[in-house]
Amino acid sequence: MGRTLIIFIALCSVADSADRATAPDSASVPVTVYGKLRSKEVVRIGGETTGTIVIFSGGVTWELKLTDNATKRFADENHKKLVAVTGQLRRMAGVEVGTRWIIDVEQLTAAKDNDPKDTATFTLRGKLRPTAKGPPSVIEIGDDAWPVEWKNDPALYKQAIDSAGLTVQAHGHVERDPNFTAKIPAIFRIEKLQAPAIANKR
């Protein structure tokens, strides 16, 4: 955990520098968030906010970028209510807030009774960056690096180690980092790995 955290910090620093120097946005990651919507009264230091956020996993806060009027209207009517958000998550370098986490919303609906509560799921498609020891801690999506952690499952660890260097599709959920900071607001914990290219490695 500690090592992963250090690597995460280092990568975020590198990513931030790169963001500032070149492209402001990271690669996009498909996510579905089940959390509480705030569509009014949202302000932030330096005004760096879209004005709409979703809060989940005990405090993880991602901004929502709403594009069409119908979705904006829905958001306005569902202020402080539980919702399900589907979209593409990206990281963007801020001026004062470090990294901004923004979902380009594709669908915004009221949470259903049987929906998961207070969590988010993700799908990462990219290459597992090999490590000297243990399962990879980064998935590379193009030039972008996404730090990940793994569910405590020996079989999954082995699969991850075997898949190092391969392009994979990883599924999991987002947790609030116990060492919560603005720069590292959440942990992407992989629970399932689809590695169609494993056979190709050998």
Place this chain on the structure above:
Amino acid sequence: MIGRIAIAGAVLLAQLFFCDVLHAEKFRIAAKPSKNKRLAPELDVLRECNGKLTGFCKCGKPVIDVPPESKQTLKAMALTVDENPPPVTSRPMRLLLSYDAQSGKPAAETLEAAHLRAVDDYQKGQFLVVEPIQTVSAQTVDVLMSDDAVVHAAPDYVLRLPDSKNVRMMDTPTDSDTPTDPLYGRLWGMKNINANRVWNSGHRTAPNIVVAVIDTGVDYNHPDLKNNMWTKNGSHGFDFFDDDSQPMDEQGHGTHCAGTIAGEGNNNVGVVGVCWKAQIMAMRFLGPDGSGATSDAVKCIDWAVANGAHVLSNSWAGPDNSVELNAAISRAEAKGVLFVAAAGNTVNSGNNNDARPFYPASCPNQNIISVAAIDVNNAIGTFSHYGVRSVDIGAPGVGIVSCMPNNRYAELDGTSMACPHVAGAAALIWAKAFANPAQSPAQMTQVRDLILHNARPLSIAANRWGQAAPARVPGGVLDLSFMINGSSSPSTPTPVGPRFVERRAVVDPIKLR
């Protein structure tokens, strides 16, 4: 009109053509009623010498447009010159013809009849630079006087360097006057706004002024802040994020702002604020990720006003307006509390707040000063929001070093860093201007006007901010040099109309359904 020109034009023209070298005591500012009742926006240096006021524009041209109503303000701005007045010469072949933009420029026929040729049209200063084509005679003056568009005629003075150097050298304090704060050398913003010159003149503290930092809280144990914290019943403010009386900063942003406002000066520690001593009231409503709710901001505003704050520093914003927020700022305005607000940041591009407002900076209240960011080279911060009608002034906001929680320091960028420069300046001005500072609409208005009236024009920002009331100087940036060697009591504030924010009343229609 003829009479005015006769006094100003004829005398100066006579000087031009009969004196090779004009000395400062001969260069007298010609008073002239000005339609907008303000100083020339290019004003750079003004000094009182032998009872007379002399001055120069940014471009090196003499100041010739000084409304008599501003005499008090002028005296507040004047540098006393003890040494021999510097020689001022003129280009013998050039004149400056001032015109009023409303009346139009001097006609080409006038110039032709006066045997003058236009060399330059300095529209910002509203004057033409002209050269005589042939010998100038009394007829030249008569012709100029006959054109109502000609407001003034004056020689094109040339400054001698020695005096300019003396003025510039005052930008850097002597060793004995340099604050002992070890990071002072990195505080370029303090020099940019000429705070160091003001400190050297003895104006450093505002112990009776309360500045509320409405933000992520403040580390009130920080060695550069602990002696400058407002305190009441053992508390240094209030935390509306956690609803308790311990507004400790968990993020760092508010502590950074507080250090710029009133980091303790000359204490051998860290940084120094614009104001070496003031009372920092810590108001927390933004959480660890730097975001919060307007409703909590409203509580902060009301709490700070009720507990005696004179200035509210607001380095936060959002894209949505709020009736409640407007009402809270109005309550502060009615009490006479100044509301300084960051214009906002957008990476790389900035944002035109006139077209796409950010609040509270774009709220219409007259107690608001909306602040954009400039960098060490006097360039606009690439991220800084702007708006000729909705942003009022610029201030240092790139590479700003200040306090962070747990005895640390950091360099940050943002209009959030520009905002506290203005808030700290407001405290310093308020303390100097009023022996008995109070929450008072009259006092607040005068402090606001002194800040905006005396802004230093930045040509590249002239079309970015400061073109609508209460701003006075297009593209103006914060400059405290007017406080040196004079009373800072302003003249009667110029009445201004309602602060105008284009499209501020536009409400997203979907929010009405």
